[in-house]
Amino acid sequence: MSKKTLIPIGPYHPLQEEPELFKLYCDGEIVKDIKWETGYNHRGIEKLSESKTYEQVFFLVERICGICSNSHPFAFANAVEEIANIEITNRTKYIRSIIAELERIHSHLLWVGLAGHFLGYNTVFMWAWKYREPTLDLFEMITGNRNSYGMFKVGGVRRDIEESKIPVIQNVLDDIKKKTDLLAGAVMDDPVIHARTKGVGILTLQDVIDYGAVGPTARASGLEIDVRKDDPYAAYPLVNWKVITAQAGDVFAKAEVRLLEMYESISIIEQCLAGLKKEKEGDIEVKVREIPEGIGNGRAEAPRGEVFHFVMSDGSTSPVRHKIRAPSYVNIATFRKSCIGQTIADATISLAAVDPCYCCTERMAVAYDIHSGKKILNAEELISISVKRTREIKDSD
Amino acid sequence: MDTKTIIEEFKGEFMGNILEEVTKNERRVIITIKPDSLLKVADYLYKRAGFRFIIASAIHTKRGFEIHYHFSKDEIGLILNIHVILDREKPQIESLSNMFNASNWIEREMHELFGIDFLNHPNQEKLISEGNWAEGVYPLRKEFK
Numbered sequence: 001m002s003k004k005t006l007i008p009i010g011p012y013h014p015l016q017e018e019p020e021l022f023k024l025y026c027d028g029e030i031v032k033d034i035k036w037e038t039g040y041n042h043r044g045i046e047k048l049s050e051s052k053t054y055e056q057v058f059f060l061v062e063r064i065c066g067i068c069s070n071s072h073p074f075a076f077a078n079a080v081e082e083i084a085n086i087e088i089t090n091r092t093k094y095i096r097s098i099i100a101e102l103e104r105i106h107s108h109l110l111w112v113g114l115a116g117h118f119l120g121y122n123t124v125f126m127w128a129w130k131y132r133e134p135t136l137d138l139f140e141m142i143t144g145n146r147n148s149y150g151m152f153k154v155g156g157v158r159r160d161i162e163e164s165k166i167p168v169i170q171n172v173l174d175d176i177k178k179k180t181d182l183l184a185g186a187v188m189d190d191p192v193i194h195a196r197t198k199g200v201g202i203l204t205l206q207d208v209i210d211y212g213a214v215g216p217t218a219r220a221s222g223l224e225i226d227v228r229k230d231d232p233y234a235a236y237p238l239v240n241w242k243v244i245t246a247q248a249g250d251v252f253a254k255a256e257v258r259l260l261e262m263y264e265s266i267s268i269i270e271q272c273l274a275g276l277k278k279e280k281e282g283d284i285e286v287k288v289r290e291i292p293e294g295i296g297n298g299r300a301e302a303p304r305g306e307v308f309h310f311v312m313s314d315g316s317t318s319p320v321r322h323k324i325r326a327p328s329y330v331n332i333a334t335f336r337k338s339c340i341g342q343t344i345a346d347a348t349i350s351l352a353a354v355d356p357c358y359c360c361t362e363r364m365a366v367a368y369d370i371h372s373g374k375k376i377l378n379a380e381e382l383i384s385i386s387v388k389r390t391r392e393i394k395d396s397d
Numbered sequence: 398m399d400t401k402t403i404i405e406e407f408k409g410e411f412m413g414n415i416l417e418e419v420t421k422n423e424r425r426v427i428i429t430i431k432p433d434s435l436l437k438v439a440d441y442l443y444k445r446a447g448f449r450f451i452i453a454s455a456i457h458t459k460r461g462f463e464i465h466y467h468f469s470k471d472e473i474g475l476i477l478n479i480h481v482i483l484d485r486e487k488p489q490i491e492s493l494s495n496m497f498n499a500s501n502w503i504e505r506e507m508h509e510l511f512g513i514d515f516l517n518h519p520n521q522e523k524l525i526s527e528g529n530w531a532e533g534v535y536p537l538r539k540e541f542k
Contacts, residue, residue: 212449231474
């Protein structure tokens with residue numbers, strides 16, 4: 001057997017700019033085996049959460065991910081509200097869903113751009129990221145922040161969307177719709193994109209079920225799951241929309257699902273805005289006295305799939321246990337199925353097709369030794385570990 | 398099929414292995430089972446009843462180590478928590494990773510952060526702290542500050 005060549009992607013991803021390490025073992029151009037290393041950015045969020053009050057945890061979980069910084073607070077709110085048996089007001093429901101869907105639009109645009117970048121199609125990258133910008137401006141107007149919105153709290157949201165803002169949002173949506181048409185056309189009808197993505201990185205329905213994959217990754221392989229429909233929360237049962245699926249399971253199908261989902265998101269936001277007009281302004285929270293003892297399973301559909309938060313309360317002001325499962329945790333694991341047997345160039349886009357978010361997947365950092373209380377690592381040691389590690393990677397195989 | 402029928406069928410199948418059942422509402426049910434029946438239960442849920450494995454959450458409590466295995470029946474939005482309580486001194490339970498790959502990483506993570514052993518796991522290596530964390534120190538145990 002010929003000697004396999006190791007091609008590392010990481011520890012710092014050249015395109016996604018996040019810490020992870022894929023080791024591609026290649027025979028010529030073909031990927032024969034693949035391994036994954038993570039933990040470079042583990043921040044201890046689950047442990048940290050146990051030392052925060054429920055109100056503080058929202059700000060903590062929001063920082064798990066910069067792109068879907070709304071979906072973690074959403075799932076956490078669902079979990080805590082389940083424990084305390086809180087029924088939120090309709091206005092809160094609409095506002096929460098509007099934020100979540102705006103986020104889906106900007107996240108999918110970001111992915112479309114990155115996917116173009118991966119394929120060497122930088123026009124798509126430039127376009128998509130340019131069209132994403134007005135969405136971030138909307139966030140700034142509605143929440144005060146372009147990212148990490150700080151909108152959620154137990155039983156409500158922190159800011160209202162006043163009547164005067166609705167036409168502004170509607171204008172941006174009209175514009176995004178036109179731009180999505182343009183982008184969808186550029187992606188769906190382009191022969192080069194077809195050649196690069198069709199039949200590439202296929203996940204079968206059985207693979208998806210076996211790995212428990214979620215979100216567009218699962219829906220592109222024909223598995224019709226979407227938390228918004230299956231386990232309805234917030235305003236999703238109050239509006240009309242449909243779950244987008246595709247059958248092929250390849251990279252193209254994943255792109256198709258995401259692009260078409262953007263239209264659904266726009267439609268959901270429009271219906272929510274209409275719903276807002278019927279509700280009394282300012283009615284955005286219910287009083288919460290205490291969080292009783294109990295457990296809550298909260299989930300929300302992030303742009304990448306189901307976010308799951310398990311919260312256990314003992315009746316005090318902080319959670320006893322807070323388990324977080326980001327969608328990338330199950331989606332990234334499918335890489336063995338989608339990449340082995342592909343060429344290196346196709347493997348990179350197959351890895352990116354699940355829209356991986358490495359920071360969501362990792363949650364702990366090493367800083368102090370518990371016995372001596374001394375710092376385990378200082379900067380010099382970190383550099384020496386890094387050098388050692390690079391050498392190890394180079395030397396292995 | 399509704400939640401009630403599913404739970405009734407489940408109870409019929411595993412009568413002697415169920416320690417406690419809490420139905421919070423139509424979409425949230427917690428069933429505590431004997432740890433040694435986990436493989437049979439998971440096999441039934443995954444292969445016969447059409448459940449999806451979401452994730453498992455381990456907890457360090459006064460009773461020892463507890464794991465909630467979260468299964469989802471997506472058609473009706475049901476989350477079924479299969480709850481087991483493990484020994485305080487020597488926590489161990491059968492691995493589910495030979496049945497489905499979805500549990501592979503989370504079992505490695507629980508092994509790493511709680512020190513729970515998953516028997517017959519295909520590859521119980523460290524997932525997140527390979528090579529830079531002390532052996533025998535489990536950060537998500539309650540005594541770890």
